[in-house]
Amino acid sequence: DARVTQTPRHKVTEMGQEVTMRCQPILGHNTVFWYRQTMMQGLELLAYFRNRAPLDDSGMPKDRFSAEMPDATLATLKIQPSEPRDSAVYFCASGLTRRGDSGIRRTNEKLFFGSGTQLSVL
Amino acid sequence: SQQGEEDPQALSIQEGENATMNCSYKTSINNLQWYRQNSGRGLVHLILIRSNEREKHSGRLRVTLDTSKKSSSLLITASRAADTASYFCATAPGEFSGNTPLVFGKGTRLSVIA
Numbered sequence: 001d002a003r004v005t006q007t008p009r010h011k012v013t014e015m016g017q018e019v020t021m022r023c024q025p026i027l028g029h030n031t032v033f034w035y036r037q038t039m040m041q042g043l044e045l046l047a048y049f050r051n052r053a054p055l056d057d058s059g060m061p062k063d064r065f066s067a068e069m070p071d072a073t074l075a076t077l078k079i080q081p082s083e084p085r086d087s088a089v090y091f092c093a094s095g096l097t098r099r100g101d102s103g104i105r106r107t108n109e110k111l112f113f114g115s116g117t118q119l120s121v122l
Numbered sequence: 123s124q125q126g127e128e129d130p131q132a133l134s135i136q137e138g139e140n141a142t143m144n145c146s147y148k149t150s151i152n153n154l155q156w157y158r159q160n161s162g163r164g165l166v167h168l169i170l171i172r173s174n175e176r177e178k179h180s181g182r183l184r185v186t187l188d189t190s191k192k193s194s195s196l197l198i199t200a201s202r203a204a205d206t207a208s209y210f211c212a213t214a215p216g217e218f219s220g221n222t223p224l225v226f227g228k229g230t231r232l233s234v235i236a
Contacts, residue, residue: 004164033223042228043165043210056223091164110155111212111224113164 002026006092006114014122018080021117023092024073032075034067035091049075050097082121089116126211126227134233141198143230145211152214154187155224156196159208203236
């Protein structure tokens with residue numbers, strides 16, 4: 001079965017350390033999203049890409065977070081330096097954006113989520 | 123910020139009963155989707171309903187959409203212990219999908235007791 005793969009599943013690190021999370025979207029999907037989930041805030045959109053180009057990263061703290069897609073099979077989310085408030089579950093999701101009959105892109109018809117990276121910053 | 127808000131936040135029912143969860147949203151939408159999340163796992167898509175649809179069925183799931191009230195409901199009939207999970211609504215804001223990503227609510231935690 002096609003699925004979104006995230007690594008690592010769990011990460012425990014100390015404040016100030018760099019954290020890199022990786023995501024392999026489903027082959028053929030052209031849209032990739034990074035979400036962060038906490039009890040207090042729920043699911044927050046951090047960044048997303050279409051055809052590897054960043055479309056929106058306004059949800060990320062720019063001074064410490066960065067998201068990239070080095071190629072179509074890999075998306076990365078980095079935090080440097082990490083802080084305790086970054087502790088959360090980070091999800092990657094992928095989907096397929098296609099042009100509808102009217103020529104308007106039909107975005108996010110259905111998203112496929114990875115199992116997430118549970119990050120604990122001590 | 124959340125576009126959709128689920129109600130109730132938590133729901134506990136006996137196996138075999140029906141479970142109804144509601145979602146309200148604030149702006150016009152292109153479509154509304156429901157997802158399920160089991161503990162420690164990612165979200166799984168359940169069903170999508172477009173703004174020009176009023177009701178949709180998938181197995182034991184029934185979704186309704188009332189765009190005049192900006193609300194949707196998810197009904198799970200004949201619930202099972204395996205339905206225990208958190209359920210999220212997600213909206214694609216805007217009249218056209220455009221470049222807008224899905225915005226998720228905070229979810230309803232459903233517990234089905236055997």
